[in-house]
Each structure stands twice: as C-alpha cells, then as structure tokens.
Amino acid sequence: MPNYRIAVLPGDGIGKEVMPEALKVLDSVGKLCGISFDYNHFDWSCETWLKTGQMMPEDGMGQLSQNDAILLGAVGYPGVPDHLSLWGLLLKIRREFDQYVNLRPVRLLPGIPCPLANKKPGDVDFWIVRENVEGEYSQIGGRFAEGTEAEGVVQSAVFTKLGTDRILRYAFELARKIGRPHVTSATKSNGLFHSMPYWDERFAAVGTEYPDVRMDQYHIDILAARFVMSPERFDVVVGSNLFGDILSDLGPGMTGTIAVAPSANINPEKKYPSMFEPVHGSAPDIFGRKIANPIGQIWAASMMLDHLGEAEAAAMILQAMMDVLSRPDAARTPDMGGEARTADVGNAISQAV
Amino acid sequence: MPNYRIAVLPGDGIGKEVMPEALKVLDSVGKLCGISFDYNHFDWSCETWLKTGQMMPEDGMGQLSQNDAILLGAVGYPGVPDHLSLWGLLLKIRREFDQYVNLRPVRLLPGIPCPLANKKPGDVDFWIVRENVEGEYSQIGGRFAEGTEAEGVVQSAVFTKLGTDRILRYAFELARKIGRPHVTSATKSNGLFHSMPYWDERFAAVGTEYPDVRMDQYHIDILAARFVMSPERFDVVVGSNLFGDILSDLGPGMTGTIAVAPSANINPEKKYPSMFEPVHGSAPDIFGRKIANPIGQIWAASMMLDHLGEAEAAAMILQAMMDVLSRPDAARTPDMGGEARTADVGNAISQAV
Ligand SMILES: CC(C)[C@H](C(=O)O)[C@@H](O)C(=O)O
Numbered sequence: 058m059p060n061y062r063i064a065v066l067p068g069d070g071i072g073k074e075v076m077p078e079a080l081k082v083l084d085s086v087g088k089l090c091g092i093s094f095d096y097n098h099f100d101w102s103c104e105t106w107l108k109t110g111q112m113m114p115e116d117g118m119g120q121l122s123q124n125d126a127i128l129l130g131a132v133g134y135p136g137v138p139d140h141l142s143l144w145g146l147l148l149k150i151r152r153e154f155d156q157y158v159n160l161r162p163v164r165l166l167p168g169i170p171c172p173l174a175n176k177k178p179g180d181v182d183f184w185i186v187r188e189n190v191e192g193e194y195s196q197i198g199g200r201f202a203e204g205t206e207a208e209g210v211v212q213s214a215v216f217t218k219l220g221t222d223r224i225l226r227y228a229f230e231l232a233r234k235i236g237r238p239h240v241t242s243a244t245k246s247n248g249l250f251h252s253m254p255y256w257d258e259r260f261a262a263v264g265t266e267y268p269d270v271r272m273d274q275y276h277i278d279i280l281a282a283r284f285v286m287s288p289e290r291f292d293v294v295v296g297s298n299l300f301g302d303i304l305s306d307l308g309p310g311m312t313g314t315i316a317v318a319p320s321a322n323i324n325p326e327k328k329y330p331s332m333f334e335p336v337h338g339s340a341p342d343i344f345g346r347k348i349a350n351p352i353g354q355i356w357a358a359s360m361m362l363d364h365l366g367e368a369e370a371a372a373m374i375l376q377a378m379m380d381v382l383s384r385p386d387a388a389r390t391p392d393m394g395g396e397a398r399t400a401d402v403g404n405a406i407s408q409a410v
Numbered sequence: 411m412p413n414y415r416i417a418v419l420p421g422d423g424i425g426k427e428v429m430p431e432a433l434k435v436l437d438s439v440g441k442l443c444g445i446s447f448d449y450n451h452f453d454w455s456c457e458t459w460l461k462t463g464q465m466m467p468e469d470g471m472g473q474l475s476q477n478d479a480i481l482l483g484a485v486g487y488p489g490v491p492d493h494l495s496l497w498g499l500l501l502k503i504r505r506e507f508d509q510y511v512n513l514r515p516v517r518l519l520p521g522i523p524c525p526l527a528n529k530k531p532g533d534v535d536f537w538i539v540r541e542n543v544e545g546e547y548s549q550i551g552g553r554f555a556e557g558t559e560a561e562g563v564v565q566s567a568v569f570t571k572l573g574t575d576r577i578l579r580y581a582f583e584l585a586r587k588i589g590r591p592h593v594t595s596a597t598k599s600n601g602l603f604h605s606m607p608y609w610d611e612r613f614a615a616v617g618t619e620y621p622d623v624r625m626d627q628y629h630i631d632i633l634a635a636r637f638v639m640s641p642e643r644f645d646v647v648v649g650s651n652l653f654g655d656i657l658s659d660l661g662p663g664m665t666g667t668i669a670v671a672p673s674a675n676i677n678p679e680k681k682y683p684s685m686f687e688p689v690h691g692s693a694p695d696i697f698g699r700k701i702a703n704p705i706g707q708i709w710a711a712s713m714m715l716d717h718l719g720e721a722e723a724a725a726m727i728l729q730a731m732m733d734v735l736s737r738p739d740a741a742r743t744p745d746m747g748g749e750a751r752t753a754d755v756g757n758a759i760s761q762a763v
C-alpha cells in the first residue's frame with residue numbers, strides 16, 4: 058500500500074482552520090483507495106517569527122525535503138511585515154525547491170453565485186501557468202539617498218532564458234495534454250522596455266516547437282479586461298511571476314470566491330517536493346470565526362494526489378466537491394452565499410467521497 | 411472669447427477614426443459656450459517611424475509645447491515594435507511634459523450591457539489615479555550573456571519619494587474634492603521586496619496629512635478580484651504606473667467596453683501642456699471598418715475642457731453622452747451591443763450638445 062510523507066504547514070490565520078478539513082478528506086479518500094499518509098506537522102508561522110525572528114528553523118528546508126509533498130495553508134499576519142514573512146517561508150520554499158511552475162485552475166463551480174452576468178459552469182474553465190521563482194519577485198534593489206529629499210528605491214526584475222523557456226514550454230505541453238491546444242501569453246512589452254520584449258521573443262521562439270498549438274498574446278492590462286469580458290476565450294494562460302499572480306486572483310474572483318481556488322507549486326523534475334496551497338491568504342478579518350471556506354485547501358490536496366501519481370484518488374476528491382456543491386441544500390460558507398461553517402463543508406465533502 | 415490651441419495627434423489605427431468625432435463635438439460645444447479652438451494637426455504615427463525611424467521630428471516636443479493641451483488618439487501598430495513606438499511618442503510626452511498624474515474614471519454608463527451581474531449605473535463609479543512617469547515603466551536594464559545559455563534580461567523599476575508622494579497626495583486631494591473621502595492603495599509589498607514596501611510607507615506617511623480621508627490598501631492580485639466582486643467599495647484608487655495601468659483597463663472592461671473610457675495625462679502645475687486620450691489602443695483588428703467607438707475620445711475631450719477651466723462646456727459633453735446613451739434607440743457601435751458606425755455616435759452626441 059503506497060504511503061506518502063506529507064509535510065503539513067497550516068501557517069497563519071485561516072490556514073489553521075482549513076487545513077484539518079483537507080486532512081479529513083485525504084484520510085477518507087486514502088481509506089477507499091488504499092493509500093496512507095504520514096503527516097509531519099510544522100507550526101511555522103508569523104508567531105514563529107515574532108518569537109525567533111525567523112519563519113522557520115535553520116534546518117527547516119532540510120526537514121521539509123524529507124517529505125514527498127508539502128501541503129501549505131496560508132502565510133502572513135498583521136504584526137509581521139508581509140515581505141519578511143513571505144520571503145521567509147512561502148517564497149523561500151518555492152525558490153529553494155525550484156518549484157518553478159505555479160499551476161492554477163480557474164473554474165466556475167456549480168452552486169456558487171458568479172459575479173459575471175449569464176455565466177454557467179463550463180463558461181469559465183481554463184488554466185493559469187505562472188512562472189514561480191524569478192521575474193518581478195526579486196530581492197535585488199534597495200533604497201538610495203535615504204532620509205533626503207532625493208530618496209527613492211530601485212526594484213529589479215530578472216528574467217533568464219532558462220527560466221522563461223521552461224515555463225513557456227510547460228504551458229505548451231499542458232495545452233497539448235488537456236487537448237486544448239491554445240496558449241495565451243500575458244505581456245506588457247509596450248511599457249516594460251526590457252523584460253517583456255524578451256518574454257515575447259522567447260514565447261515566439263518556444264512556440265515554433267509547437268506548431269499544433271495556437272498562440273496569442275495580450276498586454277496584461279487588456280488581458281485583465283478580457284478575462285471579465287470573454288472568459289470563454291481562454292484555455293491555457295501563461296504569465297510571469299507578477300502577471301500570473303494577478304491573473305490567478307482575478308480569475309477565481311470572477312468565479313465568485315477566491316477561496317475555492319487551489320495553487321500547485323511544482324518542481325516538474327521531482328528533484329524536490331512540490332507544494333500545494335489554496336490561492337487565498339490568511340484572512341485575518343475572518344480568522345477565529347470558523348467560517349473560512351476549506352474548498353481551496355481541499356482542492357489543493359486533490360492536486361497534490363495528482364502530482365503524486367494518484368490520479369484516481371485526486372479525481373474522487375474533485376468529484377465529491379462537485380457533487381456537494383451541486384446539491385441545492387449544500388453546506389456553503391458565507392463567501393459562497395451560505396451560512397455553513399468550515400467543518401460543515403469539510404464533513405460534507407469527506408462523506409461524499 | 412477664450413481661444414485654445416489644441417495639438418491634435420490622431421496617431422495610429424482607429425485613433426484616426428475616432429478623433430474627427432471628438433473635434434465635431436468640441437466644435438458644437440464651443441459654439442454654444444463661446445469658446446474657440448485652434449487645432450494644430452500632427453500626423454505623427456507608426457508610419458512616421460517606418461519612414462524616418464522616429465515617431466516625431468527632432469523638435470517635436472518644442473512644437474507640442476506651443477499648445478494649451480494635447481488631444482491624442484492611439485499609438486502603436488503592427489510592423490513597429492510596441493516598445494519603440496510607445497517610448498517614442500506617448501510615454502515620451504508623458505515624461506518630458508511631466509504629466510505625472512494619469513486620471514481615469516471608471517463608470518458604468520447607461521445602455522451598455524455590463525459583464526457584471528446585477529449592476530446598474532451608479533454601482534460602478536470611481537476614479538483611478540495612476541502614477542504616470544516613473545515606477546515600473548523604465549528603460550533601465552538590458553540583456554546579459556546574450557546568445558549563451560545563461561542569457562537573460564534585467565528590468566529595473568525606480569520609485570522616488572518625490573514621485574510617490576505627489577501622486578498619493580493628488581489622490582487624497584481628489585478624494586476630498588469629490589466629497590468621497592476614501593483612498594484605496596494598490597500594493598504588492600508581499601512579493602515585490604523593495605518597491606512596494608516603500609510605496610506602502612509613503613502611503614501611510616502622506617495619509618497622516620489627511621486624517622479625514624479613510625485609507626485602505628490591497629495587494630494588486632486580490633484588488634483585481636475585488637474590483638469584479640464588489641466594485642461598489644471603491645471611491646479613489648491610487649496605483650503605480652503598472653498597477654494603475656492594469657486596473658484602469660480592468661475597470662472599464664467591467665463596464666462593458668474599454669472603448670468608452672478616457673485618460674487624462676495631467677501636469678497639475680500647468681508648466682507643460684496636459685494630454686487627453688482614450689484608454690483604448692489603435693485596434694488594428696477593426697481599423698478601417700469605421701465601427702470604432704468614439705466615446706472614449708469624446709470623453710477625453712471633455713476632460714480636456716475641464717482641465718482648461720471650462721467646466722461648464724466639459725459637463726455639457728458628458729451630459730450629451732449620457733443623454734444619447736440613455737435613449738433606447740441610441741446609436742451604439744458593436745462593442746456597445748449595437749450596429750452603428752463611428753460617425754453615427756459622434757453625430758448623435760454632437761447634436762445632443
Ligand atoms: C500603450 C501603453 C504603453 C499604455 C500604457 O501602458 O501606459 C496604455 O496601455 C495606457 O494605459 O495608456
């Protein structure tokens with residue numbers, strides 16, 4: 058019977074509330090499919106930072122590397138500057154484990170009120186492939202003339218050929234694999250003078266290897282508008298770290314609640330463990346009320362199983378989610394227009410499995 | 411009788427088609443209000459670039475500086491790399507004339523099908539204040555290791571205290587002026603390590619001068635999602651050059667068509683002429699069919715009059731626009747769900763004035 062070592066990092070805020078629901082669902086599906094999990098729990102969070110000045114212990118990455126995958130809740134909490142908590146945990150793991158693909162489905166689910174007019178499940182259904190370790194997210198730069206009238210700050214983005222080509226290639230391969238041979242590239246080569254013309258050049262170059270895949274590209278500004286105006290047009294959208302980040306919140310926002318969206322941080326070569334998390338953050342505003350929607354975390358667990366090669370178990374979770382949401386009397390947290398609590402939704406999906 | 415010298419630059423593509431409609435409307439309102447215009451026509455465009463390798467002649471900026479304001483159509487056309495055409499004209503003018511404010515209304519207009527569910531005019535109605543001359547739009551950087559496997563590109567953004575503070579201050583002042591004392595700042599200080607923490611710091615600092623103005627801030631990713639999920643929440647949104655750019659296409663996209671949105675590039679000190687343009691681009695795909703929507707260009711002309719101190723004339727144009735759009739049988743271009751042509755819409759608004 059396959060056994061997987063899973064690093065469980067609830068992190069901050071509602072991360073702690075939604076994680077138990079995902080484990081519940083994993084256990085149910087594990088029982089049915091004959092898969093077992095060894096959970097290694099890590100309580101690294103902003104509280105750790107407040108106590109130690111670090112988000113994880115010195116050998117934290119070493120500890121994580123002993124696992125087959127990482128299931129993460131959310132990181133960031135008032136009282137710790139966001140850039141310190143994130144660069145000390147989430148972004149650190151993405152980089153040091155070379156999880157250069159961030160894969161995020163955008164899918165309108167049944168039974169969730171959609172902010173777009175006249176859309177039904179199926180109308181909004183595409184994938185975002187986000188570059189996850191370089192680009193605009195960078196610690197290169199700093200302040201100048203500090204304390205004077207001339208004060209300012211420089212922030213540099215670095216795009217490598219290696220980093221750009223491999224994410225573009227992943228997008229093209231995905232488009233083939235899902236049988237929707239169409240890749241849309243997010244650019245801004247009219248305003249960003251160096252980075253985005255280069256991105257476009259690599260998109261064109263890598264694209265020649267995929268003559269069967271239709272290619273188009275839009276500047277990020279108009280692309281955001283087109284997401285809202287005609288989401289049906291998209292199949293696979295590929296973007297830089299920042300553009301992918303923006304589009305993969307906007308997309309789920311268009312499906313009614315970002316709380317259902319999962320995010321897979323993948324090292325495709327499986328040299329390092331990959332990491333699975335919901336798109337949403339730690340939501341300090343609702344933390345403690347136990348009304349956080351666990352679906353993003355549960356869906357992330359399904360993507361984790363898929364990555365581990367347990368496609369059938371992964372599909373069972375997704376199916377259970379859909380079944381529960383399709384019921385008129387389904388347990389729905391407030392963000393989905395209902396009054397259920399976190400555990401109600403988790404229990405319902407766990408039972409439906 | 412006040413007379414204004416207006417530099418008229420239709421630019422590329424549909425810029426050439428919508429500009430005559432704006433001049434038509436300006437003339438109508440001018441006649442009624444006793445204002446006259448001297449139009450100085452400039453045909454600078456991507457055709458100029460193809461002929462001369464430049465978007466404007468050597469003394470181009472000198473010629474423009476003789477005018478009280480600039481009315482611009484759209485810049486950019488296939489065959490000329492976007493970053494060269496834009497940095498040679500639009501971005502050059504914004505910078506050299508220190509038009510550091512880009513002001514863009516986001517407003518759902520009557521009679522235009524809205525992609526958001528259950529929204530009526532009034533529900534989407536706020537302002538975007540975009541920093542317009544520094545930040546992410548920068549020519550600093552370049553390629554390294556060109557032609558090798560280690561190839562890549564660096565792109566640097568520069569935020570100055572001066573540049574950041576003045577745009578934030580403009581946003582706070584605007585919020586006061588329009589009687590909606592609430593400013594939302596777009597940030598991404600969790601991912602962009604240097605620039606956005608600095609932006610947040612300045613937002614907090616400048617905000618202390620406006621204790622009567624409510625402040626909030628969101629990371630750009632979740633902010634984009636919130637635009638779609640709850641546009642009613644916003645009054646004045648302030649963002650960097652890139653974030654403002656994205657939000658000010660997304661916003662108009664949410665109102666059904668970006669073609670109605672205007673963009674004012676303002677030098678508040680009036681040391682240099684300000685520039686008024688539609689948000690949309692040159693739209694090569696529909697150029698020549700004469701179905702481009704002229705409303706963005708006409709609204710831009712209204713903003714120009716406002717800036718010139720002709721508030722009454724400016725309001726008349728806006729009113730005429732609203733009147734025409736409110737009619738069930740209004741002339742509507744295809745992007746507004748109708749079959750009218752560019753000139754039909756221009757004529758209708760011109761007559762309604
Ligand atoms: C054409 C382009 C350079 C420009 C910008 O990004 O500023 C446009 O998108 C705009 O918003 O005015």
Ligand SMILES: CC(C)[C@H](C(=O)O)[C@@H](O)C(=O)O
Binds near residue numbers: 147600
């Ligand atoms: C928390 C933040 C640093 C992170 C990001 O920007 O990558 C988040 O928004 C995400 O999308 O996973």
